[in-house]
Structures are given as C-alpha cells and as structure tokens.
Amino acid sequence: MLSVAAMAAAMAWTVPATGPTIISTMGPEIETKQEDPEKTYIGQFTVTAYCSCEICCGKWANKRPNGIIYTASGAEAKNGETVGAAWDVLPVGTRIEIDGLGERIVQDKPADWIVERYEGRILDVYFGSHEAALEYGKHTVDVWIIEDGKEE
Ligand SMILES: [Zn+2]
Numbered sequence: 399m400l401s402v403a404a405m406a407a408a409m410a411w412t413v414p415a416t417g418p419t420i421i422s423t424m425g426p427e428i429e430t431k432q433e434d435p436e437k438t439y440i441g442q443f444t445v446t447a448y449c450s451c452e453i454c455c456g457k458w459a460n461k462r463p464n465g466i467i468y469t470a471s472g473a474e475a476k477n478g479e480t481v482g483a484a485w486d487v488l489p490v491g492t493r494i495e496i497d498g499l500g501e502r503i504v505q506d507k508p509a510d511w512i513v514e515r516y517e518g519r520i521l522d523v524y525f526g527s528h529e530a531a532l533e534y535g536k537h538t539v540d541v542w543i544i545e546d547g548k549e550e
Pocket residue numbers: 448449450451452453454455527528531
C-alpha cells in the first residue's frame with residue numbers, strides 16, 4: 399500500500415501544471431494577447447470608421463437635439479468608446495477589443511445592407527472628427543470579446 403506522500407508524488411506526474419504559462423523568450427515581438435483567459439478571440443472583422451457628420455451619417459446628422467450624438471442604443475456616441483456592430487452577432491453593451499484601437503462598447507449598428515455585405519463581421523468605430531475617421535480608414539483586424547452584452 400502506498401503512503402500518502404508516495405501517492406502525491408505519483409500524482410505529480412499526471413496532474414497538469416497550473417502555474418503561470420511560460421512565455422517564450424524569443425523576443426518582444428511574441429504575440430501573447432490570445433492567451434489572455436479574460437478575453438475571447440472571435441476572429442477577424444472588417445473595421446470601418448465614422449463620425450457624426452452628414453457625409454458619414456446622412457439624414458441622421460440632422461436629427462440631433464442639443465447637439466448630442468445618439469447611437470442606435472440610445473447611448474451618447476463617444477470617441478474612444480462607441481462602436482457599431484451587428485447586434486445579432488455582438489449584442490448591445492458587448493465590450494470588445496479591436497486590435498490597434500483598444501476597447502470599445504457596442505452602442506450603435508451599421509445599416510442592414512452593410513451588415514449583410516460583411517455577413518455580420520463588420521465593426522464601425524465612432525471617431526470624434528471626420529479627419530480622424532478618414533485617417534483610420536478601413537482595416538481587417540483581430541477582435542476579442544472582453545465582456546458579453548446583455549440581451550434585452
Ligand atoms: Zn464624418
């Protein structure tokens with residue numbers, strides 16, 4: 399019969415290590431983002447940019463009481479916070495990380511025909527000025543969910 403100490407020693411061979419992941423020392427370019435357990439990688443999305451101007455928003459640009467820019471969710475559009483997404487893919491309130499841009503919250507949604515064109519894999523990021531939106535342009539980048547939105 400094995401002693402408790404001998405059993406523990408035997409088990410040490412079969413129980414996977416739970417310590418911190420050993421990160422390769424190959425160099426600073428090593429991509430470690432996808433190993434973050436707090437985030438869920440959801441693949442690449444096409445990311446476009448918009449602002450509140452008439453060029454970006456068309457008729458909606460003229461429906462703004464007090465100059466406040468309201469998103470489709472009712473929340474005020476904010477630079478560095480607001481992103482539009484297909485709500486059946488990423489529900490309102492979902493916090494995501496967009497590679498190269500950082501965290502955004504789903505508050506708005508692109509037009510249906512845009513969502514259809516990209517089969518739902520589209521993000522439209524709100525910028526505070528038309529210049530900034532133009533400068534960002536359009537990219538295809540990695541996206542992670544940080545926190546799920548609440549389905550209402
Ligand atoms: Zn604009």
